[in-house]
Amino acid sequence: MRISKEAEERRNEILDKAEMLFFTKGYARTTVNDILQEIGIAKGTFYYYFKSKEEVMEAVVTRFIDAGVDVAKIIAADSKLSVHEKLLQIIMAQKPDSERKGHMIEQFHQAENALIHQKSLAETILKLTPVLTEVIEQGIEESLFHCPYPKETMEFLLVASQFLLDEGIFKWQPEEIILKIQSFIYIMETMLGAEKGSFSYVAQMFE
Known part of the structure; x- marks a missing residue:
């Protein structure tokens, strides 16, 4: 040992x-x-x-992702939080909370790191989906959401947020980003069968 x-x-x-x-x-x-x-x-x-150095970078990325997922699991298990409070806190926990983490994300966006960036997106989706699905299922039980496919819905939503709204991949203009965030919130509420306006706080994820 x-x-x-x-x-x-x-x-x-x-x-x-x-x-x-x-x-x-x-x-x-x-x-x-x-x-x-x-x-x-x-x-x-x-x-x-x-x-190799590439394998080290992949391990650094995995550790970075796992830290965010571990926090998400703690939040999801907190019985004192409402469903929407859990979702907001999980979303915010995935944002870089230090200069170093922010710089690491910048490194992902370098052309030579495209494969590592792609792997990091896939790993984030695979590891975060079960945690978010658990929260969505709680929302279904509480009649906040009406969705027959919670896991698959979260996978599609995570792909959209992790890929289409990644500024390192798409160089959207500020006005385009605003429209895409608004449409993302609309799609999220529609797919989950949630009350209109109930996910307006998701915009904080992209500030």
Whole structure:
């Protein structure tokens, strides 16, 4: 058990230092040697945990996504919150809450990181859908929503919000973004069979 814990600590140390370098130097300009020098480990130690710099970046992204999903799970399980309070807090919890996280998202939008960005979008949708579905099902039980396909509906809504409204993929004009957010809220309320105007707070997600 002790060896396993030490291995996990070493892996996280590599991820911490790599994330810092991606933040300060940029992913493209960071090399494996930069990471080795920052931590002070041999190349063999690095390759014991990761096959490449790309794999490190994927692990950093997964850790980033998992942190948001873990927060979402805590919010979804909070019986003191209403359905709409849960949805708002889960949505807001996915937004970058620090300069470092914001910069990491900027790194995803670099052309050379397109594949990693695509994987991060897919991973976010796959991991966040079950959590949001649980909240939507609560809303159905409370007659707030009338939707026969809660899981599939959330998948479509997440794809729309994660892809179509991603400013790193589409360079929409400000007025176009406003219209798309308004239409997204309309589509969300329609697909979930919710009362008109009940999802107006979703606009905060894109501020």
